[in-house]
Amino acid sequence: MSEQAANTQYTGRQIRERVDHLPRVPIAHLPTALEEMPRLREALGPNAPRLLVKREDQTGLALGGNKVRHLEFRLGDIQRKGADTLIVTNVAQSNHARLHTALAARFGMTTYILKIPSPKDDPVNGNLLLDHIMGAEIVECSSDDQETVDRELDELVERLEAEGRSVYIVPREPFSKIAGTCGYTLTALELMDQLDELAVSPSHIFMAAGTSSAGLALAGKALGLPYRVHPISVKQPRAELEEHICTVANKAAELLELETRLTPEDIDVHDEFVGAGYGIATDAGMEAMRMAGRLEGLILDPVYTAKALSALISQIRDGSITRDQPAIFVHTGGLPITFAYNDEIMREMRS
Numbered sequence: 001m002s003e004q005a006a007n008t009q010y011t012g013r014q015i016r017e018r019v020d021h022l023p024r025v026p027i028a029h030l031p032t033a034l035e036e037m038p039r040l041r042e043a044l045g046p047n048a049p050r051l052l053v054k055r056e057d058q059t060g061l062a063l064g065g066n067k068v069r070h071l072e073f074r075l076g077d078i079q080r081k082g083a084d085t086l087i088v089t090n091v092a093q094s095n096h097a098r099l100h101t102a103l104a105a106r107f108g109m110t111t112y113i114l115k116i117p118s119p120k121d122d123p124v125n126g127n128l129l130l131d132h133i134m135g136a137e138i139v140e141c142s143s144d145d146q147e148t149v150d151r152e153l154d155e156l157v158e159r160l161e162a163e164g165r166s167v168y169i170v171p172r173e174p175f176s177k178i179a180g181t182c183g184y185t186l187t188a189l190e191l192m193d194q195l196d197e198l199a200v201s202p203s204h205i206f207m208a209a210g211t212s213s214a215g216l217a218l219a220g221k222a223l224g225l226p227y228r229v230h231p232i233s234v235k236q237p238r239a240e241l242e243e244h245i246c247t248v249a250n251k252a253a254e255l256l257e258l259e260t261r262l263t264p265e266d267i268d269v270h271d272e273f274v275g276a277g278y279g280i281a282t283d284a285g286m287e288a289m290r291m292a293g294r295l296e297g298l299i300l301d302p303v304y305t306a307k308a309l310s311a312l313i314s315q316i317r318d319g320s321i322t323r324d325q326p327a328i329f330v331h332t333g334g335l336p337i338t339f340a341y342n343d344e345i346m347r348e349m350r351s
């Protein structure tokens with residue numbers, strides 16, 4: 001592709017037309033609100049910029065979250081393939097598993113969760129509790145190592161197919177891997193309209209890293225928007241995550257027939273807020289959770305959104321983000337996780 005083609009800019013309408021070609025079932029409550037966070041701004045001192053939060057936690061299905069937008073497109077693919085059974089592989093506190101379980105319930109399918117062992121298996125709480133309520137079939141995986149997960153997933157698929165089920169294996173379907181990225185190109189358009197109305201031009205967008213951040217960054221580049229997306233790692237090292245985000249963004253771009261391509265220079269991935277590892281709360285995340293709760297009435301979870309907001313707070317405090325650079329925090333949901341971390345959270349709230 002020529003340099004010229006790679007720099008082609010698109011209008012919102014052109015992007016929407018391309019996305020509209022994908023099969024999609026409307027589920028999410030949209031548009032989600034874009035709210036000011038004036039008390040958090042004030043608490044961060046005179047150098048803090050205008051702060052806004054995009055309420056992707058309020059998308060409607062089974063306590064919401066960013067993934068409801070992904071599900072609209074994934075369900076289009078599922079229905080096209082005529083599947084009646086979904087399989088996901090994930091840990092007990094997976095938002096992904098909870099929302100697929102809700103989707104299956106609502107559209108008359110069944111979700112099988114191949115549940116990978118994790119420290120939050122016991123007692124049943126948070127997302128896992130909701131999975132039980134909504135009728136997920138939970139199959140315990142014997143180990144968290146990838147080879148075992150793959151083998152036990154093969155066995156599960158074989159068993160369900162032998163029973164005559166038509167199975168959609170969420171982690172293996174090619175479109176499934178970029179459904180979130182396609183969905184989030186529309187979030188960029190939605191944001192653009194909301195920001196126009198508020199007459200704000202944001203410099204930075206902070207959010208937990210993944211396929212959604214890839215969609216916002218891709219559409220931002222395609223539209224020539226001035227913001228930088230900061231995907232905050234909750235697990236992977238920076239280089240690995242940059243590669244993942246660019247790969248899914250560029251696959252989505254190909255599917256949508258956009259000439260735009262994302263490179264690592266287009267995004268500001270941070271891996272310094274992970275702490276001791278995935279699912280382990282950090283002090284900075286707990287402080288962010290406390291501030292969001294007490295200053296804005298916003299509930300964050302310790303695994304994703306608290307770490308993402310702690311990154312924004314840290315960058316304001318160290319002067320990397322200045323007063324004249326409005327920033328948006330994308331609240332991607334994850335509320336049920338909070339209930340599985342009651343001990344860790346109460347230690348922080350009592351301190």
Ligand SMILES: Cc1ncc(COP(=O)(O)O)c(C=O)c1O
Nearest residue numbers: 095208210211212304332333334
């Ligand atoms: C609350 C929350 N935020 C962000 C992410 C990041 O991933 P993605 O953008 O692919 O949904 C996840 C993934 O599980 C999540 O549960």
